[in-house]
Amino acid sequence: MEIIATYGTIFLALAVIFGFYMTWGIGANDVANAMGTSVGSGAITVKQAIVIAAIFEFAGAFIAGGNVTSTIRKGIVDPSGLVDNPEILVFGMLAALLAAAVWLMIASWRGWPVSTTHSIVGALVGFAVAGIGMDAVQWGKIGQIAASWIISPALGGFLAYLLMMSIRKVILNTEHPFESAKRWGPAYVFLVGFIISLVTMFKGLKHLKLELSVTESFIGAVIFGLITAFIGWMMMRKIEVDKEADRDYHFASVEKIFVPMMIFTACAMAFAHGSNDVANGIGPLAAVASIIQSGGEVAQKAALPLWILVLGGTGIVIGLATMGYRVMQTIGTRITQLTPSRGFCATLAAAATVVLASRTGLPVSTTHIAVGAVIGVGLARGVGAIDLRVIGGIVVSWVVTLPVGGVLAALFFFTLKGMFG
Amino acid sequence: MSNGNTFSKMFGQSPFTALQNHMRVVQECAREVLPMIEALVAGDQPRVDELKDRIFEKEAEADRIKHELRANLPKSLFMPVDRRDLLEVLLLQDTIANVAQDIAGLLYERKMSIPEFLSTPLVELTARCVDTVDHAGKVIEELDELLAIGFRGREVDRVDEMLTQLNAIEDETDELGIALARALFNHEDELKPVSVMMWYQIIEWVGDLADYAEKVGDHLRLLIAK
Numbered sequence: 001m002e003i004i005a006t007y008g009t010i011f012l013a014l015a016v017i018f019g020f021y022m023t024w025g026i027g028a029n030d031v032a033n034a035m036g037t038s039v040g041s042g043a044i045t046v047k048q049a050i051v052i053a054a055i056f057e058f059a060g061a062f063i064a065g066g067n068v069t070s071t072i073r074k075g076i077v078d079p080s081g082l083v084d085n086p087e088i089l090v091f092g093m094l095a096a097l098l099a100a101a102v103w104l105m106i107a108s109w110r111g112w113p114v115s116t117t118h119s120i121v122g123a124l125v126g127f128a129v130a131g132i133g134m135d136a137v138q139w140g141k142i143g144q145i146a147a148s149w150i151i152s153p154a155l156g157g158f159l160a161y162l163l164m165m166s167i168r169k170v171i172l173n174t175e176h177p178f179e180s181a182k183r184w185g186p187a188y189v190f191l192v193g194f195i196i197s198l199v200t201m202f203k204g205l206k207h208l209k210l211e212l213s214v215t216e217s218f219i220g221a222v223i224f225g226l227i228t229a230f231i232g233w234m235m236m237r238k239i240e241v242d243k244e245a246d247r248d249y250h251f252a253s254v255e256k257i258f259v260p261m262m263i264f265t266a267c268a269m270a271f272a273h274g275s276n277d278v279a280n281g282i283g284p285l286a287a288v289a290s291i292i293q294s295g296g297e298v299a300q301k302a303a304l305p306l307w308i309l310v311l312g313g314t315g316i317v318i319g320l321a322t323m324g325y326r327v328m329q330t331i332g333t334r335i336t337q338l339t340p341s342r343g344f345c346a347t348l349a350a351a352a353t354v355v356l357a358s359r360t361g362l363p364v365s366t367t368h369i370a371v372g373a374v375i376g377v378g379l380a381r382g383v384g385a386i387d388l389r390v391i392g393g394i395v396v397s398w399v400v401t402l403p404v405g406g407v408l409a410a411l412f413f414f415t416l417k418g419m420f421g
Numbered sequence: 422m423s424n425g426n427t428f429s430k431m432f433g434q435s436p437f438t439a440l441q442n443h444m445r446v447v448q449e450c451a452r453e454v455l456p457m458i459e460a461l462v463a464g465d466q467p468r469v470d471e472l473k474d475r476i477f478e479k480e481a482e483a484d485r486i487k488h489e490l491r492a493n494l495p496k497s498l499f500m501p502v503d504r505r506d507l508l509e510v511l512l513l514q515d516t517i518a519n520v521a522q523d524i525a526g527l528l529y530e531r532k533m534s535i536p537e538f539l540s541t542p543l544v545e546l547t548a549r550c551v552d553t554v555d556h557a558g559k560v561i562e563e564l565d566e567l568l569a570i571g572f573r574g575r576e577v578d579r580v581d582e583m584l585t586q587l588n589a590i591e592d593e594t595d596e597l598g599i600a601l602a603r604a605l606f607n608h609e610d611e612l613k614p615v616s617v618m619m620w621y622q623i624i625e626w627v628g629d630l631a632d633y634a635e636k637v638g639d640h641l642r643l644l645i646a647k
Binding site: 337382 | 426427428429430431432433434435436437438495497498499500501502565566568569570571572573574575576
């Protein structure tokens with residue numbers, strides 16, 4: 001208790017700095033993966049991606065970032081044994097943040113596609129095992145989270161597969177694909193707005209003092225979907241057939257219709273990423289803040305303060321502005337294999353899966369889900385070639401990240417304990 | 422910072438684009454056989470030599486693309502078509518260029534003057550065989566569209582129709598070739614025996630251009646069916 005009273009402000013400042021470092025890293029690097037399918041399909045430029053990401057990452061963190069935050073904050077480590085030593089939890093959370101942020105930096109520097117989520121979860125478990133003991137880890141919850149890491153990419157892939165099949169059925173494989181695309185395009189845009197807003201509103205706006213019933217959420221989502229569909233329709237209306245390009249590739253004009261549609265999925269993806277990944281960075285920060293503000297109370301009933309969500313969102317945007325720009329450019333020249341229609345399917349499926357998972361409070365990996373969605377399009381025989389070695393690398397980084405995050409966190413934990421305890 | 426994005430690395434170069442590039446070069450190579458035969462008929466040996474160089478260049482370029490595609494097609498690639506079928510189509514395409522090279526090589530090495538009765542029908546046969554190759558090329562160009570709708574539906578019907586047409590054109594070249602061989606044998610006493618052999622060889626090879634073009638199409642059927 002005394003330690004908290006003496007060093008409270010320092011701990012809070014450290015938590016803010018580490019949390020900011022972490023969200024900055026997410027903005028600098030992870031966002032490039034979230035926007036990969038959108039930029040890669042050539043539907044939006046890098047500059048547009050930055051603007052979209054800046055707005056919607058922030059919105060996602062602010063509007064829908066709460067649930068995952070609370071899982072990170074209190075779902076993984078059982079704090080009941082620490083009522084008399086709240087500083088242990090503070091050290092642990094600080095150590096976990098720093099460990100995850102450092103590991104992300106190293107991985108980004110080496111170009112390894114690691115997941116921010118896996119880093120932070122690994123770090124928290126590492127701290128709990130080293131600092132408190134095996135029993136302090138809520139293994140049941142960890143099991144759920146680990147299962148979600150396998151299920152969520154599979155779900156993303158499955159959704160992408162279904163979307164690809166439906167687009168082929170109603171648009172591509174018809175007598176007049178261009179007219180079909182114009183007719184069905186707004187319906188797909190409706191789907192983007194509807195799914196994202198429904199999942200977000202459904203029991204998700206408590207911290208904004210806005211509680212909606214199921215019916216209200218549903219009506220709200222329909223209205224939001226209709227608005228996006230209308231905007232989409234306005235954008236698609238003016239597109240004309242390009243006979244010259246069609247001679248070379250029969251679906252060239254159809255793909256042009258998917259370009260404005262991709263803008264909506266890019267927004268949805270940035271929103272989803274913000275809601276899921278920002279929470280990783282601010283969860284431990286929120287935990288530290290709650291302990292210190294309550295003067296050492298470990299029982300966590302306190303609501304998530306809004307300023308923390310704002311801080312996380314701001315960190316991402318600054319990360320984007322300072323370094324994300326360059327990292328985004330590594331996507332480089334557009335990926336010719338990823339046409340706007342394929343990109344649309346993959347991105348919408350990924351965004352929907354991420355939002356759905358973060359709504360249930362499960363911290364999932366945006367990168368892995370996006371990769372899963374691309375494989376789903378591939379399984380629909382829709383991609384010329386996907387390099388499974390790269391997928392293998394992702395799986396390896398998935399496995400390696402957990403112990404590395406854990407060991408680093410344990411190391412930082414004992415360092416902090418030595419300095420302040 | 423990071424060297425290359427996960428997404429850009431995940432997508433290899435599309436094997437279909439490379440296959441199409443290869444076929445375009447093969448077509449360019451095969452097309453030169455027609456002016457070469459025409460130059461032969463006109464007795465313009467310098468032009469024959471010049472075209473031989475062009476054909477050899479194109480054949481070498483096709484080889485280069487073939488090697489590159491093979492090198493970029495590791496077993497770890499996940500593709501919508503069978504890897505072996507794809508490589509087989511590539512090999513058949515490449516054979517067309519090789520046959521063109523054989524024809525060019527023979528006409529260059531053995532200076533031959535064409536007998537009157539062969540001139541017109543040989544030009545006719547060559548033109549039709551080159552048509553067959555071009556038609557096979559058109560079918561290969563449909564691979565993008567096939568991929569867009571997952572090798573199913575309308576596009577498959579379209580390609581099926583094109584392949585039926587390809588078979589029909591190839592049948593024509595067979596008949597032209599048989600007629601030409603018959604004409605050659607009817608006149609065999611007027612020619613040197615070795616010349617008869619050589620002309621027979623040329624007729625065979627020109628016909629092979631169409632044969633392999635048809636095989637490319639037929640194998641594409643397997644590729645689609647997977």
